[in-house]
Amino acid sequence: MSAKVTMLCQLAFFALWSFQIRADGVTTLEARQLRDEVRDMFYHAFDGYMQHAFPLDELRPLSCQGEDTLGGYALTLIDSLDTLALLGDRERFGAAVEWIGENVRFDINKTVSVFETTIRVLGGLLSAHLIASDYSTGMKIESYNDELLHLAEDLARRMLPAFETPTGIPFGSVNLLHGVDEHESKITATAGGGTLTLEFGVLGRLTNNSVFEQITKNAVRGIWARRSKINLVGAHINVFSGEWTQKDSGIGTSIDSFYEYLLKAYLLFGDEEYLFMFQQAYKAAMHYLYHDPWYVEVNMNSAITVWPLFNSLQAFWPGLQVLYGDVAPAIRTHAAFFSVWKKYGFTPEGFNLASLSIQGGQRSYPLRPELIESTYWLFKATRDY
Numbered sequence: 265m266s267a268k269v270t271m272l273c274q275l276a277f278f279a280l281w282s283f284q285i286r287a288d289g290v291t292t293l294e295a296r297q298l299r300d301e302v303r304d305m306f307y308h309a310f311d312g313y314m315q316h317a318f319p320l321d322e323l324r325p326l327s328c329q330g331e332d333t334l335g336g337y338a339l340t341l342i343d344s345l346d347t348l349a350l351l352g353d354r355e356r357f358g359a360a361v362e363w364i365g366e367n368v369r370f371d372i373n374k375t376v377s378v379f380e381t382t383i384r385v386l387g388g389l390l391s392a393h394l395i396a397s398d399y400s401t402g403m404k405i406e407s408y409n410d411e412l413l414h415l416a417e418d419l420a421r422r423m424l425p426a427f428e429t430p431t432g433i434p435f436g437s438v439n440l441l442h443g444v445d446e447h448e449s450k451i452t453a454t455a456g457g458g459t460l461t462l463e464f465g466v467l468g469r470l471t472n473n474s475v476f477e478q479i480t481k482n483a484v485r486g487i488w489a490r491r492s493k494i495n496l497v498g499a500h501i502n503v504f505s506g507e508w509t510q511k512d513s514g515i516g517t518s519i520d521s522f523y524e525y526l527l528k529a530y531l532l533f534g535d536e537e538y539l540f541m542f543q544q545a546y547k548a549a550m551h552y553l554y555h556d557p558w559y560v561e562v563n564m565n566s567a568i569t570v571w572p573l574f575n576s577l578q579a580f581w582p583g584l585q586v587l588y589g590d591v592a593p594a595i596r597t598h599a600a601f602f603s604v605w606k607k608y609g610f611t612p613e614g615f616n617l618a619s620l621s622i623q624g625g626q627r628s629y630p631l632r633p634e635l636i637e638s639t640y641w642l643f644k645a646t647r648d649y
């Protein structure tokens with residue numbers, strides 16, 4: 265969900281910035297102040313990272329030290345590229361693109377998550393490449409010579425060994441130098457195999473190499489072919505045997521972006537196979553998982569409820585419904601999710617729908633952007649402040 269973090273925060277920012285807000289609650293002046301506050305928050309985090317952690321992956325905010333958490337390739341800088349461009353910061357965007365082009369290398373002995381590396385690093389490089397190449401973004405870099413595209417292609421090639429499985433569904437992790445480790449787990453999350461099509465597909469189009477698009481589409485087909493008779497997917501699957509090792513079906517944890525990328529792959533590439541899969545998957549989700557306005561988790565075969573739980577990753581769903589044109593249930597669900605937000609000041613990771621209280625052990629809020637994305641899309645659809 266992390267590439268989304270960058271994009272969604274930008275969307276929230278953009279929403280505040282681009283529109284004259286004249287609703288009862290928020291004046292134009294207040295909207296400007298909110299905009300400036302968002303920008304200040306971004307620079308607080310970005311400058312703190314650059315000062316104390318760069319070129320390591322992430323900043324530890326309490327000790328103010330850097331840490332390599334994903335692969336050791338200045339992750340936060342790559343993750344921040346499109347936000348810098350969106351803020352109109354030509355200077356920092358240009359400097360970051362140049363530094364990454366000169367210094368980041370992927371021929372490193374690091375075992376990385378295929379999912380996280382795709383959505384954050386591959387996605388970050390590709391979006392920055394497109395922004396830096398295009399006059400219409402206002403961020404075109406004259407000296408730019410496709411350095412980030414070449415890095416993206418190199419990185420994607422290093423992940424290809426993960427897809428060499430009987431089901432086509434990739435291993436969860438891959439070593440960038442040696443391919444898949446000998447003792448790598450064969451169990452992966454549905455979202456891990458189904459959230460790669462946008463980035464690999466865009467890379468395929470930019471490099472004229474259909475392998476990238478085919479291999480990730482094949483992974484989605486591998487998952488969808490193993491759906492239950494009632495068109496639900498489980499949470500974890502064995503990439504060799506194709507057996508579901510965790511059969512709880514839901515729209516949140518471990519599955520969420522499988523649904524998201526089906527629809528977005530259709531919207532981005534116009535490939536109707538994705539739309540066809542999405543329509544069936546969505547219909548089943550609305551039939552078996554939706555208990556207006558909440559969503560529960562059920563056994564993928566029997567449809568018996570296993571968890572009457574809101575989890576904060578579910579909050580992307582109303583936004584997805586807007587993209588699909590199903591706005592009415594999106595409004596009701598968003599209101600329900602937002603009521604949890606209002607109750608605690610943010611959404612806890614888990615909220616029990618039976619006791620209407622925080623699920624034990626799930627009090628935390630790891631800065632998830634899903635509810636903000638849904639709020640943004642609903643605003644775009646309804647213009648309701």
Ligand SMILES: *[C@@H]1O[C@H](CO)[C@@H](O)[C@H](O)[C@H]1NC(C)=O
Nearest residue numbers: 372373374375439441442445
């Ligand atoms: C790669 O890293 C692993 C563990 O970090 C180490 O055991 C191995 O020797 C390294 N291989 C090479 C070729 O550097």
Ligand SMILES: *[C@@H]1O[C@H](CO)[C@@H](O)[C@H](O)[C@H]1NC(C)=O
Nearest residue numbers: 410413468469470471472473
């Ligand atoms: C891909 O193909 C198009 C059209 O044939 C061409 O204009 C473009 O330069 C090619 N791109 C690459 C990276 O080869």
